[in-house]
Each structure stands twice: as structure tokens, then as C-alpha cells.
Amino acid sequence: MIVWAALLMSHCCLGLNGAAEENSGLERIEKCGTRCSQGLDCKTKPDNWFPPPCQDPAEGLNPSSVFHNISLSTVLSCEGRQKCSLRLRIKTTLQLTKSIHGVSICTATAGMMVNCQMFTFKRASRKRMSGKQVIVENDCTDISPSQYVQVTVKTVPNYCDVTWKGTYDAPECTNEDLRNNVPECITGRISYDVNPERKELSVTVSNMLEDHDYHLRLCHKDFICVGTGANTLIKKGEPVKNATLPYSRPLPCLCIEGWSTVMDAPRVQVCPFKDRLEDLWSGINFDPLEETLSWKPVCPVTAVVVLCQKREDGVCVDLPHAYQNVSREKISFSKVDPHPQLCMKFTAGSQSWIRCPFVNARFQAWEMIVTRQQGQEDIEMLSQITATFSVGLCAKSEASTVCDTHTMHVTKHKAVGLNLTGELCNSCLQVKRLDVKFSATVIHCLEQSNQSSLPRAVLSSRASWDLSWVVVPAGVCLSGIIINTLLLHVLLTVYQRKKQKRNGGCISEKQTDPDCVVPVLQTQPVLHGGVLIPDSPQCGNTEKANLISD
Numbered sequence: 400m401i402v403w404a405a406l407l408m409s410h411c412c413l414g415l416n417g418a419a420e421e422n423s424g425l426e427r428i429e430k431c432g433t434r435c436s437q438g439l440d441c442k443t444k445p446d447n448w449f450p451p452p453c454q455d456p457a458e459g460l461n462p463s464s465v466f467h468n469i470s471l472s473t474v475l476s477c478e479g480r481q482k483c484s485l486r487l488r489i490k491t492t493l494q495l496t497k498s499i500h501g502v503s504i505c506t507a508t509a510g511m512m513v514n515c516q517m518f519t520f521k522r523a524s525r526k527r528m529s530g531k532q533v534i535v536e537n538d539c540t541d542i543s544p545s546q547y548v549q550v551t552v553k554t555v556p557n558y559c560d561v562t563w564k565g566t567y568d569a570p571e572c573t574n575e576d577l578r579n580n581v582p583e584c585i586t587g588r589i590s591y592d593v594n595p596e597r598k599e600l601s602v603t604v605s606n607m608l609e610d611h612d613y614h615l616r617l618c619h620k621d622f623i624c625v626g627t628g629a630n631t632l633i634k635k636g637e638p639v640k641n642a643t644l645p646y647s648r649p650l651p652c653l654c655i656e657g658w659s660t661v662m663d664a665p666r667v668q669v670c671p672f673k674d675r676l677e678d679l680w681s682g683i684n685f686d687p688l689e690e691t692l693s694w695k696p697v698c699p700v701t702a703v704v705v706l707c708q709k710r711e712d713g714v715c716v717d718l719p720h721a722y723q724n725v726s727r728e729k730i731s732f733s734k735v736d737p738h739p740q741l742c743m744k745f746t747a748g749s750q751s752w753i754r755c756p757f758v759n760a761r762f763q764a765w766e767m768i769v770t771r772q773q774g775q776e777d778i779e780m781l782s783q784i785t786a787t788f789s790v791g792l793c794a795k796s797e798a799s800t801v802c803d804t805h806t807m808h809v810t811k812h813k814a815v816g817l818n819l820t821g822e823l824c825n826s827c828l829q830v831k832r833l834d835v836k837f838s839a840t841v842i843h844c845l846e847q848s849n850q851s852s853l854p855r856a857v858l859s860s861r862a863s864w865d866l867s868w869v870v871v872p873a874g875v876c877l878s879g880i881i882i883n884t885l886l887l888h889v890l891l892t893v894y895q896r897k898k899q900k901r902n903g904g905c906i907s908e909k910q911t912d913p914d915c916v917v918p919v920l921q922t923q924p925v926l927h928g929g930v931l932i933p934d935s936p937q938c939g940n941t942e943k944a945n946l947i948s949d
């Protein structure tokens with residue numbers, strides 16, 4: 400059994416984000432009150448929020464130098480265990496002059512009445528302290544956790560332009576002191592053990608609100624936490640505050656939620672599997688009629704999904720224009736060729752996961768069938784659906800790769816042979832479905848030939864092409880033969896020039912572009928070898944070629 404440390408997470412109802420987390424203990428007071436500098440005799444009384452209109456500052460009063468420093472802080476007023484409340488302490492440092500008889504302080508919070516207090520200085524002490532810096536401190540303003548407070552300090556009498564305004568954010572319930580002592584922040588603390596075999600969470604609660612029962616449940620967290628089953632009640636009298644909660648899947652958004660049986664009780668949520676993102680990348684759907692690949696996250700997650708083509712070394716090469724962002728909505732890719740090599744790559748943070756929904760070939764729509772007869776490979780295209788393919792025969796030489804690509808229509812359940820003749824050494828077939836938006840490019844490298852005939856490969860389709868074309872001889876095959884094929888070379892050069900024109904300079908570019916090189920062919924003849932490269936309609940593909948052989 401894996402034992403997890405007791406954790407405390409976010410607090411659902413107060414929207415805590417921990418940003419203003421303060422761990423220090425707050426100052427305790429037993430009774431709130433007003434304190435003034437020694438020698439200053441001050442009196443506190445409620446004040447009117449609508450003060451009389453302001454007066455021009457008295458002679459000799461510099462409005463900007465009256466208030467030196469006004470500080471706002473929180474103290475805890477406690478009447479016993481778990482019975483503390485928050486008070487705002489306002490400490491005003493001012494330069495006393497004979498025209499200042501006191502200060503008026505107003506606090507305003509959202510949705511509450513404005514509360515004002517007046518602190519007046521008795522005449523005798525005022526005269527005595529005139530010209531000195533004095534302090535007036537009061538901590539009787541009730542505030543709530545994470546409350547936003549506006550504070551206005553004026554003089555008495557109310558002199559124009561002698562006003563200080565400030566704002567204050569009360570500490571949040573994430574503050575340890577508040578969580579343990581302020582009833583509206585007391586959630587209880589949840590610790591748990593996971594029993595993965597029995598799919599159970601053994602939960603123990605501590606530091607809960609005394610004299611109250613306690614609820615526990617499992618929920619799936621999204622905007623709110625949606626319960627997955629019944630609540631468990633822990634009675635206040637029970638000596639061991641524990642419960643066993645069964646779960647079905649260890650999802651990152653599965654949380655244990657606990658709260659006391661009081662109105663609007665704050666809740667605590669602990670999510671034992673929050674790092675188990677790999678459990679999210681399941682439930683991928685494919686609709687074979689619509690050819691739509693879809694997936695919906697069972698938990699909200701920030702991730703990027705891309706379709707990719709998996710190479711034999713496990714690297715999955717992204718298909719172009721196949722990225723989608725995920726948060727909580729279903730994502731779908733339409734017109735996808737359900738090829739076993741076509742996969743989905745999920746990236747969250749710095750980690751990636753690859754899932755290949757078609758790997759069992761259940762939905763596979765087409766295949767290349769390779770048979771051997773008298774040392775010759777016979778290749779047929781067979782499709783379960785009527786589809787269009789791009790079929791390219793690519794020949795690699797030391798410096799470059801030259802492909803010639805044709806479009807080929809295949810009727811369903813009707814095998815179409817590719818008529819490959821001649822010298823095919825160092826040639827590979829690149830086949831890709833064209834009638835879909837996302838498809839894998841399957842590469843099949845032809846067996847190296849022993850015959851020292853003309854270094855040419857002729858490919859024609861019995862069904863839809865009557866074209867045959869010449870592929871540039873590969874360097875390996877060339878040695879010793881070139882002299883005999885001078886005439887052919889002349890022909891080839893003419894052909895290449897023509898082709899270059901047609902492809903807008905593709906070939907010449909190719910000869911210097913290493914990315915265009917089809918990967919090295921196997922030295923051993925491979926009967927059912929397949930090499931994959933990403934989408935490469937013509938040889939002018941700038942993406943890195945990727946090799947697979949099986």
C-alpha cells in the first residue's frame with residue numbers, strides 16, 4: 400500500500416489560491432481598544448460617515464505633512480480554542496498641531512455599511528503635545544478572511560486635502576493560524592492511504608470543528624467538485640475519525656472533500672492522484688464512417704494534442720497542421736486515415752504521452768501487399784474503401800533523392816498491382832492516402848537487386864497509370880555500369896531538366912538539401928521492410944526524414 404503524506408490543498412468555497420499565503424502567527428489580543436501616545440488623552444466615539452463640508456486648512460497647517468505613516472494589519476481576537484476572529488489594526492502616526500483636535504477613521508468593505516470612528520484629543524493633552532509626532536492605534540474593526548477593506552483617515556475638524564486613503568487585503572484562510580483558529584476557516588485536515596488493489600482510500604480527519612459531525616465524499620473537480628457517490632458522515636463522538644472511500648479510477652481530478660455539518664462550512668479538498676496525468680489519455684474514439692478521431696478529457700487539463708506518425712524507434716513525428724489545444728472540451732480530428740502508425744501525442748507541461756488507437760489494425764483501411772516471385776517483388780495495393788493514394792518511387796544516390804510521384808485510385812476490395820520492373824536498387828516506395836486530411840506516409844524499400852542490368856527502375860500501375868518513369872541511378876549500383884550507359888545518362892539529364900522545370904527547381908534544391916534524403920537503405924534484403932517518412936508528396940519535403948523498418 401502506498402502511504403501518502405497528509406496534504407492540504409485548496410479550499411473550495413473561499414477560492415484560495417495561496418498567493419497571499421502567510422505562515423506567520425498573527426498577534427493575539429484579548430480585548431480590542433484604542434491606544435494613543437503617552438501623554439495624549441484620547442476619547443473614542445462613533446462618527447458620522449457624512450462629515451461636515453471640509454474647511455480650508457488652518458494657518459500653519461501643511462496638509463502633506465500631517466499623516467506620517469498609517470499602517471494596516473490583522474490581529475486575532477480569541478475567546479478560546481477555535482474561537483478567534485479577525486480585527487483590523489489601524490495605526491496612525493501624525494504630526495500634531497494646535498488646530499488638529501483628533502482624527503476620524505472610516506472603513507468600508509464590499510456589501511457592508513461604512514463604519515466610522517472619531518478619536519478626539521482632550522484639550523489639555525492636545526496643547527501639551529502640539530508640534531510632536533503622536534500615534535493613534537485602534538484594533539476594533541471586524542474583518543473577514545480575504546476581505547478587501549478601504550480605509551479613509553481625516554482630521555477633526557475635517558480640513559480639506561488632509562485625507563489619507565488606503566486599502567487592505569485581509570489574510571486568507573490558507574494562513575495556518577486562520578485555518579486552525581478561525582471557525583469560518585476551519586476545514587479539518589485530511590490524510591489518506593491508498594490501497595490500489597482494493598481501489599480504496601482510507602481517510603482520517605483531524606483538526607475539524609469541534610462539536611460537529613463531519614462529511615466526507617469523493618468528487619470530480621472541475622469548476623465545482625461534482626460528487627461521485629454518497630457522502631460519509633463521521634460522528635463527532637467517534638474516537639477515530641476515519642472512513643473508507645472506494646474509487647473506480649485514479650484520476651487527477653478525483654478529490655476527497657471534507658466539511659463540517661454547519662451552514663456554509665468551508666470545505667477542504669485533497670486530490671490523491673493529481674499527478675497521475677497518464678490516466679487521462681484514454682477513451683479515444685474513432686468513427687469509421689465519418690473517419691473522425693475524437694477524445695474528451697475526463698478531467699480538465701491544459702494540454703496540446705497532435706496527430707503523429709510513429710517510427711519504429713518509438714519517436715512519433717508530428718503531422719503538419721494537426722495540433723489542438725485541450726482544456727475541458729472534446730477535441731476531434733476529421734478525415735483521419737486509421738493507419739496503425741498514426742497516433743496521438745498528448746503534451747502537458749514538459750511531458751508527452753503517445754497513444755496509438757489504431758495499433759491493433761482493427762480499422763486499418765488499406766495495405767501494401769508484398770509478394771516475392773523469382774527474386775522479384777510484386778507489390779499490390781488493397782483497400783477496404785475506395786480511396787486515392789499518392790504513390791512515389793524514390794531513388795537515393797549519394798547526394799540526393801529523386802522521387803516521382805503519381806496519384807492512384809484504388810477501388811474498394813480490388814487489388815491494384817504496381818508494375819515494378821527494371822533495376823530497383825536503393826529505391827523506396829512512399830505511399831500515402833490523399834482523400835483524407837491526416838494520414839501516415841508508408842515507405843517500403845525495395846529489395847536490392849543482384850542483376851547487373853541497366854540501372855533503371857520502371858514503375859507502372861496496371862490499373863490507373865500507363866506511365867513509366869526513369870529513376871536516377873543510385874550511386875552504389877552505378878559503379879562499373881556508368882560507362883555502359885552513356886546514352887541513358889544523356890536521356891536522364893534531359894529527363895531531369897524537364898522534371899526540374901515541372902517541379903520548380905525541386906531536384907536541384909534537393910541535391911543540396913540534406914533533409915530531402917530518404918534514409919539509408921538496409922544492406923540486407925528485407926522482405927517486408929517498411930520505412931516511414933513524414934508527408935512527402937514530392938521530393939521537396941523539408942521535414943526531416945524518419946526511418947522505420949520492421
Ligand SMILES: *[C@@H]1O[C@H](CO)[C@@H](O)[C@H](O)[C@H]1NC(C)=O
Pocket residue numbers: 468469470490
Ligand atoms: C510605518 O509603520 C509601520 C508599523 O509601525 C512600520 O513597519 C513602517 O516601517 C513605517 N513606515 C514608515 C515609512 O515609517
Ligand SMILES: *[C@@H]1O[C@H](CO)[C@@H](O)[C@H](O)[C@H]1NC(C)=O
Pocket residue numbers: 601602639641642643
Ligand atoms: C478506522 O480506524 C480504526 C483503527 O485504526 C480501524 O480499526 C477501522 O477499521 C477504521 N475504520 C474505517 C472505516 O476505515
Ligand SMILES: *[C@@H]1O[C@H](CO)[C@@H](O)[C@H](O)[C@H]1NC(C)=O
Pocket residue numbers: 722723724
Ligand atoms: C494553443 O494555445 C496557444 C497558447 O494559448 C496558442 O498560441 C495556439 O495558437 C493555440 N493553438 C491552437 C491550435 O489553437
Ligand SMILES: *[C@@H]1O[C@H](CO)[C@@H](O)[C@H](O)[C@H]1NC(C)=O
Pocket residue numbers: 774846847848849924
Ligand atoms: C545476390 O546474389 C547472392 C549470390 O549470388 C545471393 O546470395 C543473394 O541472395 C542475392 N541477393 C538477392 C537480393 O537476390
Ligand SMILES: *[C@@H]1O[C@H](CO)[C@@H](O)[C@H](O)[C@H]1NC(C)=O
Pocket residue numbers: 818820857859860861
Ligand atoms: C509490366 O511491365 C512489364 C515489363 O516491363 C511489361 O512487359 C508489362 O506489359 C507491364 N504490364 C502492364 C500491365 O503494364
